Amino acid sequence: MTSIAKPRIVHRGLSRNxxxxxxxxxEGGMSTLCAGCGHDSVTAAIIQxxxxxxxxxxxxxxxxxxxxxxxxxxxxxxxxxxFNAVHGRMPCIATGAAAANRELYLLGVSGDGDSLxxxxxxxxxxxxxxxxxxxxxxxxxxxxxxKGQFSxxxxxxxxxxxxxxxxxxxxxxxxxxxxxxxxxxxxxFSGDKDQLxxxxxxxxxxxxxxxxxxxxxxxxxxxxxxxxxxxAYTRExxxxxxxxxxxxxxxxxxxxxxxxxVVPITMHDGSRLLLRKVSDDYDPHSRGAAIxxxxxxxxxxxxxxxxxxxxxxxxDMHGINSTTGMPLNELPFxxxxxxxxxxxxxxxxxx
Amino acid sequence: MDPTKTDGTEYFHRxxxxxxxxxxxxxxxxxxxxxxxGRFTDAYLLNRQSNVFPxxxxxxxxxxxxxxxxRTRVEDKPVAICRLKRVASDNREExxxxxxxxxxxxxxxxxxxxxxxxxxxxxxxxxIPLGYECVIFEALDKPGGLMRTNIPAFRLPASVLDEEIxxxxxxxxxxxxSHPVQSMSALLxxxxxAVFVGTGxxxxxxxKLPGRYDTDRIHIGIQWLESIAFGHVTSVGRRxxxxxxxxxxxxxxxxxxxxxxxxxxxxxxxxxxxxKASDWELEDAEEExxxxxxxxxxxxxxxxxxxxxxxxxxxxxxEFDDRGRITDSRIVDEATLPCDDVVxxxxxxxxxxxxxxxxxxxxxxxxxxxxxxxxxxxxxxxVFFGGDAAFxxxxxxxxxxxxxxxxxxxxxxxxxxxxxxxxxxxVNLTTAKMGIHEWSYSNDYDPAGRRIMPHVDLKxxxxxxxxxxxxxxxxxxAAAEVERCLNCDxxxxxxxxxxxxxxxxxxxxPVDCLTITPxxxxxxxxxxLKTARLEAEQPLYLSGPLPHTSRVMVKDENLCVHxxxxxxxxxxxxxxxxxxxxxxxxxxxxAERDEQLCQTAQKAG
Numbered sequence: 027m028t029s030i031a032k033p034r035i036v037h038r039g040l041s042r043n044x045x046x047x048x049x050x051x052x053e054g055g056m057s058t059l060c061a062g063c064g065h066d067s068v069t070a071a072i073i074q075x076x077x078x079x080x081x082x083x084x085x086x087x088x089x090x091x092x093x094x095x096x097x098x099x100x101x102x103x104x105x106x107x108x109f110n111a112v113h114g115r116m117p118c119i120a121t122g123a124a125a126a127n128r129e130l131y132l133l134g135v136s137g138d139g140d141s142l143x144x145x146x147x148x149x150x151x152x153x154x155x156x157x158x159x160x161x162x163x164x165x166x167x168x169x170x171x172x173k174g175q176f177s178x179x180x181x182x183x184x185x186x187x188x189x190x191x192x193x194x195x196x197x198x199x200x201x202x203x204x205x206x207x208x209x210x211x212x213x214x215f216s217g218d219k220d221q222l223x224x225x226x227x228x229x230x231x232x233x234x235x236x237x238x239x240x241x242x243x244x245x246x247x248x249x250x251x252x253x254x255x256x257x258a259y260t261r262e263x264x265x266x267x268x269x270x271x272x273x274x275x276x277x278x279x280x281x282x283x284x285x286x287x288v289v290p291i292t293m294h295d296g297s298r299l300l301l302r303k304v305s306d307d308y309d310p311h312s313r314g315a316a317i318x319x320x321x322x323x324x325x326x327x328x329x330x331x332x333x334x335x336x337x338x339x340x341x342d343m344h345g346i347n348s349t350t351g352m353p354l355n356e357l358p359f360x361x362x363x364x365x366x367x368x369x370x371x372x373x374x375x376x377x
Numbered sequence: 378m379d380p381t382k383t384d385g386t387e388y389f390h391r392x393x394x395x396x397x398x399x400x401x402x403x404x405x406x407x408x409x410x411x412x413x414x415g416r417f418t419d420a421y422l423l424n425r426q427s428n429v430f431p432x433x434x435x436x437x438x439x440x441x442x443x444x445x446x447x448r449t450r451v452e453d454k455p456v457a458i459c460r461l462k463r464v465a466s467d468n469r470e471e472x473x474x475x476x477x478x479x480x481x482x483x484x485x486x487x488x489x490x491x492x493x494x495x496x497x498x499x500x501x502x503x504x505i506p507l508g509y510e511c512v513i514f515e516a517l518d519k520p521g522g523l524m525r526t527n528i529p530a531f532r533l534p535a536s537v538l539d540e541e542i543x544x545x546x547x548x549x550x551x552x553x554x555s556h557p558v559q560s561m562s563a564l565l566x567x568x569x570x571a572v573f574v575g576t577g578x579x580x581x582x583x584x585k586l587p588g589r590y591d592t593d594r595i596h597i598g599i600q601w602l603e604s605i606a607f608g609h610v611t612s613v614g615r616r617x618x619x620x621x622x623x624x625x626x627x628x629x630x631x632x633x634x635x636x637x638x639x640x641x642x643x644x645x646x647x648x649x650x651x652x653k654a655s656d657w658e659l660e661d662a663e664e665e666x667x668x669x670x671x672x673x674x675x676x677x678x679x680x681x682x683x684x685x686x687x688x689x690x691x692x693x694x695x696e697f698d699d700r701g702r703i704t705d706s707r708i709v710d711e712a713t714l715p716c717d718d719v720v721x722x723x724x725x726x727x728x729x730x731x732x733x734x735x736x737x738x739x740x741x742x743x744x745x746x747x748x749x750x751x752x753x754x755x756x757x758x759x760v761f762f763g764g765d766a767a768f769x770x771x772x773x774x775x776x777x778x779x780x781x782x783x784x785x786x787x788x789x790x791x792x793x794x795x796x797x798x799x800x801x802x803x804v805n806l807t808t809a810k811m812g813i814h815e816w817s818y819s820n821d822y823d824p825a826g827r828r829i830m831p832h833v834d835l836k837x838x839x840x841x842x843x844x845x846x847x848x849x850x851x852x853x854x855a856a857a858e859v860e861r862c863l864n865c866d867x868x869x870x871x872x873x874x875x876x877x878x879x880x881x882x883x884x885x886x887p888v889d890c891l892t893i894t895p896x897x898x899x900x901x902x903x904x905x906l907k908t909a910r911l912e913a914e915q916p917l918y919l920s921g922p923l924p925h926t927s928r929v930m931v932k933d934e935n936l937c938v939h940x941x942x943x944x945x946x947x948x949x950x951x952x953x954x955x956x957x958x959x960x961x962x963x964x965x966x967x968a969e970r971d972e973q974l975c976q977t978a979q980k981a982g
Contacts, residue, residue: 030814030820030821030940030941030942030945031821032885032887032940032942033821033822033824033887033938033940034824034887035451035822035824035887035888035938037451037888037889037908037936038450038911039888039889039908039909039911039936040889040908060948061881061945061946061947061948062877062879062881062946062947062948062949063879063881064879066880066881066884066885066946067879067880067881067884069884070880070883070884216879216880217878217879217880219880243879245877245879245948249877257877257878257879257925258877258925261878261925261926262925
């Protein structure tokens with residue numbers, strides 16, 4: 027926790043994006059998380075990514091539930107919409123927001139407790155619906171706010187700060203999302219912004235449900251030697267299989283790359299992802315092979331990171347339901363509320 | 378790149394830009410902090426330790442510290458360091474019992490000091506507490522040298538000068554006023570153990586143009602100012618031309634206004650960017666409606682019937698290269714300006730007609746004595762030079778520093794030890810962490826702008842010659858200005874072995890001056906910095922390899938505002954804010970070392 031405010035200095039080295047904003051314009055309040063918390067690094071990565079994408083802050087809706095992770099939307103994008111939902115219930119609120127205004131960028135920040143324990147049911151259905159949002163899980167394997175009990179993502183064999191060892195199998199949000207039909211699945215590490223920032227940009231631009239499982243060490247309760255989610259352990263065991271470079275849509279600019287090593291993916295808005303294979307035997311387009319690979323590596327004690335699976339072809343919630351193309355607040359009143367007679371006609375169809 | 382070496386004295390001293398820029402290495406951030414705490418007397422005494430004349434320098438210092446101030450790299454204007462020094466001086470309490478005193482028993486050594494200016498006084502200030510007998514010979518009937526004769530009373534009141542000179546004289550200086558030294562060899566024969574020459578640069582430069590000696594209305598700037606200071610000159614004509622645009626010219630033009638001139642012009646040969654005068658002195662003169670005329674080169678004094686009527690100038694045009702340097706000039710016109718008086722303020726130089734050239738004191742081809750830049754000893758053993766007398770005209774604060782160094786040399790010479798075996802400077806570091814979220818300094822960045830010094834009303838200030846124009850900061854101004862200091866002496870100290878590379882410091886830094894990057898050559902590291910390196914002069918602080926990834930932490934010292942957030946957000950204490958104190962040895966410290974060595978030798982013997 028910090029009581030000293032970050033001074034607002036517009037220094038000479040500070041650049042401006044397409045909107046004329048500096049990275050400081052994407053910041054929020056002062057973090058009250060523990061010094062060294064991984065979540066603060068994720069916050070910084072979000073700020074950097076949104077600054078680089080030149081997203082207008084007022085077009086973003088920050089969604090969260092309950093937990094250390096869910097506090098973090100207060101620490102970025104002061105000028106955005108925000109909703110802090112009941113524990114584990116963020117996905118349904120986000121669904122409502124997306125249904126009402128499809129032009130909002132929905133950015134959800136949740137934790138392993140909020141998404142994998144109390145909110146697992148909500149999370150699973152948001153994946154199935156392919157809700158158009160970026161859903162970041164700040165995963166540290168413990169319940170930090172309640173003093174460090176194991177969470178649902180704690181690995182077998184990892185120890186709590188006082189020594190007790192976890193025996194229950196973990197829920198891996200990456201494998202779970204793939205199994206549920208997720209269309210953008212990534213894993214990253216709070217301490218690796220080179221990887222995380224492009225992933226957040228890609229996730230923001232993905233039309234559908236984008237999940238990034240970010241290993242984000244709890245510096246207070248889970249950064250000790252017997253932990254499998256400490257800074258040291260994560261650095262030592264994580265292995266990037268697919269490095270993502272994000273190329274915003276810019277007419278007239280061609281990007282040169284070696285076709286053998288790079289898999290280009292064009293996004294709906296024209297931006298491109300250049301996936302650079304770090305491991306030869308990995309295929310980010312095959313759901314089955316990807317799950318198999320992750321499992322195999324997991325058994326060897328390796329944490330696979332990067333953009334692990336992506337499918338730009340599936341329709342999102344609006345596409346599936348053939349909803350109107352405009353945000354509801356922009357629809358003419360007559361279309362939004364067609365009147366008594368049309369309602370009666372509709373009701374007759376169901377009688 | 379190799380990790381930055383911080384164990385020597387240089388590195389952390391350099392980070393404190395103001396203290397590094399100050400010739401006497403005044404501990405600026407610390408005295409500003411003392412002022413902020415209302416400890417004006419302590420602030421004054423801390424100043425006095427290094428610069429000896431805080432009241433004087435708080436008004437008329439050349440302020441090399443201010444252009445160096447870190448604040449100029451965050452916003453336009455530096456902290457008003459000089460003005461805050463005056464705040465300490467204006468608000469101090471009685472300090473008599475806290476000043477150094479002469480010991481009851483003198484050590485039997487007699488030192489002759491020639492000239493009672495700032496250099497000699499600084500030497501006496503350091504040597505008298507060690508038991509030396511200091512005899513100052515002064516040609517004029519008042520001490521102070523150029524501080525009294527060349528700085529007008531409306532900038533530096535006599536009372537301030539007298540008070541600070543008296544602190545030194547009252548320690549027991551044998552001050553012999555109206556006692557010009559006519560011959561160095563005669564002085565040397567008087568049997569002094571050492572001689573210090575602090576006679577300044579008392580000779581104003583001449584401008585030998587047609588008509589120069591046909592009238593008595595052409596004055597040499599520094600002599601003219603001296604005549605005004607001693608009341609020999611009390612009036613001047615209506616129209617005055619000042620030739621030259623240095624600080625002396627500023628004093629001459631403003632003095633003219635107070636002697637009754639109505640139309641005063643300062644004539645400059647070159648464009649404004651090349652003026653030698655300090656910006657604030659130019660501003661103050663222009664506030665008084667002095668007109669500064671550029672690109673006019675003097676050609677002739679116009680004298681009719683023995684009366685000065687005007688001056689003829691060549692009007693010049695310059696060509697510049699892309700870095701703004703003059704590459705060529707040509708005369709494009711001529712101009713005649715009517716005037717009643719002309720004051721020449723085009724520079725000053727040393728003059729040693731009283732030093733015989735055959736007594737072992739060598740002079741170089743410019744007729745300036747050959748002086749060692751460390752020991753200040755001339756080519757004759759036991760004869761030392763300092764201040765403007767040593768290396769030509771500089772300023773008060775340099776003269777004071779010369780005085781400190783010469784005092785060390787004189788002490789060593791008299792004790793028969795090596796002049797070059799001097800105590801090195803040191804830096805002490807102490808953590809500023811007091812507890813959770815508690816630091817022993819005010820680290821909130823305050824975006825307030827520089828306070829403006831209030832001046833006496835334009836109508837009132839010309840009524841008398843000695844009305845001090847600057848009124849000094851009010852309590853409110855001082856309270857706001859002290860908070861502008863960025864506490865550069867609170868060093869960010871990094872311990873690589875403790876870092877867990879959580880990025881907390883990098884994320885929180887408000888000026889993006891931190892980067893964790895793989896090590897490489899300087900070019901690679903600079904390319905990886907989070908914010909481009911803007912000042913190559915400012916060092917990079919590079920750590921050793923970090924434990925997890927062997928990458929390195931790099932800090933660009935240029936940008937840091939010393940807010941302490943990196944240390945505040947560091948979970949392992951790898952970053953710490955540590956108060957640095959630069960330890961500067963004076964003659965007293967050398968004497969203490971001698972005593973310790975002596976005691977050790979006695980014990981061993």
